[in-house]
Amino acid sequence: MLGRAAGDISPRRRRVRWDLVLLLAPLALLTGIFFDVPLLNTALWSVSDPATGALTGAHFQEFAQSAAYTRIIWRTLVMALEVTLLTALLGYPLAYWTSRLRPRLQAVVLAFIVMTFWVSILVRTYAWIVILGNGGLVNRTLQALGLTTRPVEFLYNELGILIGMTNVLLPFLVLPLYAAMVRIDRRLLQVAQTLGAGPTRIFWQIFFPLTLPTLAASAIFVFILSLGFYITPAVLGGGRVPLVANMMDLLVNRFARWEMAAVVSVVLMAVTLSLYSVYQWLRERGA
Amino acid sequence: MTNVTFTSVSKAYGSVTAIGDISLSVSSGAFTTILGPSGSGKTTMLSLIAGITAPSSGRIELGGQEITHVPAARRNVGLVFQSYALFPHMSIFDNIAFPLRVRHLPAPDISRRVGEALRLVRLTGFESRRPHQLSGGQQQRVALARAIVFKPDILLLDEPLAALDRKLREEVRSEIKALQRSLGITTIMVTHDQEEAMSLSDHIVLLANGRVEQIGTPDELYHRPKTRFAAGFLGLANFLEGRLEQPNAIRGTSGDFPCRTSAGRLGRQVCGLLRPEDIRADADSGFVRGTIREVVFLGEIARYIVDTDSSRSFTVNIAGARRRLAEGSAVWLSWDPECVWLLPEEGGAPTLH
Structure with missing residues (x-):
């Protein structure tokens, strides 16, 4: 009797759901053949001799010893950090302001924010040239106002890339933050008032800490995305500001150094994955 | 303070x-x-x-x-x-x-x-x-x-x-x-x-x-x-409506409801409140005769819905519910006239709350 009762409680042996296997098979195959295999291949290239195919650590050694690679990786990381900070500084107040609007206005503002997804990134990037160029909207306005006599150089330097990338990435921070802010129970803030707290204290001790996990998670997300940016730096940097993605383009298309491109890819992926694990951890904590 | x-x-x-x-x-x-x-x-x-x-x-x-x-x-x-x-x-x-x-x-x-x-x-x-x-x-x-x-x-x-x-x-x-x-x-x-x-x-x-x-x-x-x-929001209420013909009875459409009042409202239309627990149910005598339509057993008390012969109903709570009256049986309802509370005139009218 006892044994049978225990058997009833224990989970039943899992049966194979063949219908599900069948439904998932195409996607699994597609990812396996066109994503995982090339990725492993890339990893393999990074440690094998292009001529003989023998395993070697020479490429990683070259990468570590060459100042050019490390400088570009470093520059990319700094750039990504700058983009992340600027996105957070602009995005947090924007999300906060949006979450405080009347519901109908919130929908309008959110539509404006999401709208950036509807326009191709290429079009948007070229639009910045029109706006930020020497004869562009911003410079003409600045000159008309007499704030500057010579046009300010926004383009073909890091400033241009920073502006362009922040514009592209802003929604990735604003939307999750907005969602987190709307979810905060209004009564927490009201009760804090009745306990005697002023608006500044309520913001920093109640509101901000409650949005912090989401802020951190989306900031890391933005950081990861900005590490691999190609089009925006290529167009707005005018090829003068080399970042990782552009360097890989050069390595593959100009110098045919596939093995070095593979090394850079592996390094970039290692950085991304470790950041991603932090992102996941933060997301679970925030939920 | x-x-x-x-x-x-x-x-x-x-x-x-x-x-x-x-x-x-x-x-x-x-x-x-x-x-x-x-x-x-x-x-x-x-x-x-x-x-x-x-x-x-x-x-x-x-x-x-x-x-x-x-x-x-x-x-x-x-x-x-x-x-x-x-x-x-x-x-x-x-x-x-x-x-x-x-x-x-x-x-x-x-x-x-x-x-x-x-x-x-x-x-x-x-x-x-x-x-x-x-x-x-x-x-x-x-x-x-x-x-x-x-x-x-x-x-x-x-x-x-x-x-x-x-x-x-x-x-x-x-x-x-x-x-x-x-x-x-x-x-x-x-x-x-x-x-x-x-x-x-x-x-x-x-x-x-x-x-x-x-x-x-x-x-x-x-x-x-x-x-x-x-009266209705705080507990259950039986309302006795009618004209106050004598100081001690409300004359409804179907008979007299005993009550006691010292107020000078003789001849006026009044509404009396009678709580379910103030009503007694007996087999042989009382003020109003009726039939038990429904019995609800609530542990400490039993609640009876009693339909009177003049097609109105009373809610009656009786404590000590161990011996219950059966559904369908005829009973006489009575109460202590002191227990009837006459609502003030302005509050007696039915409201739309």
């Missing part, structure tokens, strides 16, 4: 009037309940006292001082929400210490007072836990501790028991009562539950449609209600 006074206070949200022209006074040190159905404006009343919302017009005083437009943070009012509203990212200690830190108390004082508050709600040892690690009843008590730790002038409770299951509710109910008694703090509770209101309160403010229906002790509201709405 602090009493709360409303002087013709109104609050409208857009074109919707939440409360209209309310004047009342809540006495110091007492336990007052604002009772009403949902949408009666009771939560608005609480928000107005707490300072979370401002009235559209009128004047609110606290301990003799006008606070109509004083922000919530400077009112010194302890509030417990139905949802507890504990800060999820803070420990229990930090939650309770919050109002003390806001007041810049020195750290040793904070520790001492948080410890005292936790002892008062019997949660000593829970300092380092997070709210989500506590049960509903425990969270409720933390919210209570946080609301009283800074010695507020008034304690406001918003449906404090609604989220608890029945058994826990009775436990917390007596705890709240004991706490309020021992601290002597002026307490205002909002609820839609008449049983909760009756068992806890010194005074009940009955609201309906944003207006005060009646203010009084639980006993007054139950036994001497001013309106049909009040």
Whole structure:
């Protein structure tokens, strides 16, 4: 009797759901053949001799010893950090302001924010040239106002890339933050008032800490995305500001150094994955 | 000690009037309940006292001082929400210490007072836990501790028991009562539950449609209600309608209902209230004859729905339900004429609440 009762409680042996296997098979195959295999291949290239195919650590050694690679990786990381900070500084107040609007206005503002997804990134990037160029909207306005006599150089330097990338990435921070802010129970803030707290204290001790996990998670997300940016730096940097993605383009298309491109890819992926694990951890904590 | 006074206070949200022209006074040190159905404006009343919302017009005083437009943070009012509203990212200690830190108390004082508050709600040892690690009843008590730790002038409770299951509710109910008694703090509770209101309160403010229906002790509201709405909202009511032909009987369409009155309302149309527990049911004699249509067994009592021969029905509660009368059997109903309460003239008319 006892044994049978225990058997009833224990989970039943899992049966194979063949219908599900069948439904998932195409996607699994597609990812396996066109994503995982090339990725492993890339990893393999990074440690094998292009001529003989023998395993070697020479490429990683070259990468570590060459100042050019490390400088570009470093520059990319700094750039990504700058983009992340600027996105957070602009995005947090924007999300906060949006979450405080009347519901109908919130929908309008959110539509404006999401709208950036509807326009191709290429079009948007070229639009910045029109706006930020020497004869562009911003410079003409600045000159008309007499704030500057010579046009300010926004383009073909890091400033241009920073502006362009922040514009592209802003929604990735604003939307999750907005969602987190709307979810905060209004009564927490009201009760804090009745306990005697002023608006500044309520913001920093109640509101901000409650949005912090989401802020951190989306900031890391933005950081990861900005590490691999190609089009925006290529167009707005005018090829003068080399970042990782552009360097890989050069390595593959100009110098045919596939093995070095593979090394850079592996390094970039290692950085991304470790950041991603932090992102996941933060997301679970925030939920 | 602090009493709360409303002087013709109104609050409208857009074109919707939440409360209209309310004047009342809540006495110091007492336990007052604002009772009403949902949408009666009771939560608005609480928000107005707490300072979370401002009235559209009128004047609110606290301990003799006008606070109509004083922000919530400077009112010194302890509030417990139905949802507890504990800060999820803070420990229990930090939650309770919050109002003390806001007041810049020195750290040793904070520790001492948080410890005292936790002892008062019997949660000593829970300092380092997070709210989500506590049960509903425990969270409720933390919210209570946080609301009283800074010695507020008034304690406001918003449906404090609604989220608890029945058994826990009775436990917390007596705890709240004991706490309020021992601290002597002026307490205002909002609820839609008449049983909760009756068992806890010194005074009940009955609201309906944003207006005060009646203010009084639980006993007054139950036994001497001013309106049909009040009579029906606090417990079950049998209404005896008719003309007061003699000082001791209401002449209805189907016969006389004995009552006793000294008021000079002879010849007038009246409405008498008779509570179900004041009615007796006998087999052979009484005032009204009827047939038992339905029997509801409630443990301590049995409730009978009795249809009279003149096609009206009475609700009758009889204690000691061990031997019940059978459905379909004929009974005579009678009562002590003293038990019939005549509603004041203006309250006797049927209302649309």
